[in-house]
Amino acid sequence: MGIDIGGTNVKFAWIDSRGRMIHKATMRTQAEAGPEDAFGRIAKTVRRVMGKDAPAGVGIGCAGLIDREERRLVVSPNLPAWSGARIGRISERALGVYTILENDANAAAYGEFSVGAGRGAKTFVVVTLGTGVGGSIIHEGTIFRGARNYAGEIGHVTINERGPLCKCGNRGCLEAYLGADALVKVAKHRVKSTRSVLGRLAAEHGSLTPRLIGQAARRGDRIARSVLEDAADHLGTALANVVNLINPDRIAIAGGVAPAIGLVLPRVRAVVVERAFTKSALCAKIERGRLGSGAAALGAAWIARQGAVSPRRGRRSD
Ligand SMILES: [Zn+2]
Structure with a gap:
């Protein structure tokens, strides 16, 4: 599953093991309420789509400067209330799945590379x-x-x-x-x-x-x-x-x-x-x-898919 978190909207993309898009969704970010609030609503959206199933991996593309090791949003002009938040950990607590955090431009590029103009x-x-x-x-x-x-x-x-x-x-x-x-x-x-x-x-x-x-x-x-x-x-x-x-x-x-x-x-x-x-x-x-405006969510899903087959999987949560 891929999630693209922007200042206005959160976009979701679900892909199957072969990378085919099987579902997508959008919700308002309501960024000023902070990341914990947003991930409460993100978890609801995921449950609504997946029922009791859990995604095999979660990738997040987020606008701003990312510390990938700590999976933290260092600073973001579009998400000021989220600065410093450990998005990876918050996501894991809400969704119960290891989450890879990536910059949204990289996520979009990875989407275009996987299934779009960069194939x-x-x-x-x-x-x-x-x-x-x-x-x-x-x-x-x-x-x-x-x-x-x-x-x-x-x-x-x-x-x-x-x-x-x-x-x-x-x-x-x-x-x-x-x-x-x-x-x-x-x-x-x-x-x-x-x-x-x-x-x-x-x-x-x-x-x-x-x-x-x-x-x-x-x-x-x-x-x-x-x-x-x-x-x-x-x-x-x-x-x-x-x-x-x-x-x-x-x-x-x-x-x-x-x-x-x-x-x-x-x-x-x-x-x-x-x-x-x-x-x-x-x-x-x-x-x-x-891929238009869905590129970052789809790319984040591809990054999660890549992560799910790499040794990072099962890494204990920090
Ligand atoms: Zn400049």
């Missing part, structure tokens, strides 16, 4: 475009973590050393250009009147979102198109760095902003070919993620 890839990179820009690298079936588990932060690769200030404190990070807020800010700056499709949508909805920018671009709006083309140039520049550094054979663009960026994917590919070493660029197939 069969040797070196697979996932870029998650949402409020923030996340990333994950899977090499030969294993999540690449770096020395202290901080690898994969493509959102904070510098693409302009004098660029805008990023939330992380650095200047010119990819996220400072491609985070949902940054895209909306650029679009608002360029929309001068309600004569354009984007201007009308902004007036209708009272504000702008990446989804509306995508919608306007699809209807041929020039301003929306220009915002996405600039975004494609920034993403392509960052990916050219990734391509030269690690030579991936597959790159997937996932997350809530991916449908909008998907409209300019040919331009992203062209920028990568233009900037990176040609052979390395041509080796890297760049496409949209295939």
Whole structure:
């Protein structure tokens, strides 16, 4: 069983021993009530679906910085009331099953690798475009973590050393250009009147979102198109760095902003070919993620499935 814990929703995915999805569910996180409260409700959902059966293993993907050894959420901007919580242990008490805790971007990447856009890839990179820009690298079936588990932060690769200030404190990070807020800010700056499709949508909805920018671009709006083309140039520049550094054979663009960026994917590919070493660029197939918003729950289930056959199984609870 896989569980994806986000600031707003908890998503569940059940897979069988062969990895086929057999059931899914969603509930509200109500994060402010804390993890013990949430796991009380999670256990109820699990009982409702499984009856008296217990899952063979539980994997959790959680937004934030994870201490994997202690199975603890160190800090999370989306789950402030959960900071420091030993999620693995809380889950085990509530569900009675050993639980593996993983970062949600890694879980989503593992899902895409197992049954989505990364199937069969040797070196697979996932870029998650949402409020923030996340990333994950899977090499030969294993999540690449770096020395202290901080690898994969493509959102904070510098693409302009004098660029805008990023939330992380650095200047010119990819996220400072491609985070949902940054895209909306650029679009608002360029929309001068309600004569354009984007201007009308902004007036209708009272504000702008990446989804509306995508919608306007699809209807041929020039301003929306220009915002996405600039975004494609920034993403392509960052990916050219990734391509030269690690030579991936597959790159997937996932997350809530991916449908909008998907409209300019040919331009992203062209920028990568233009900037990176040609052979390395041509080796890297760049496409949209295939699992949508269910990727992290499904990936967490696959991580649990992997854990259930590894020696960690039966490890005494801490
Ligand atoms: Zn940054």
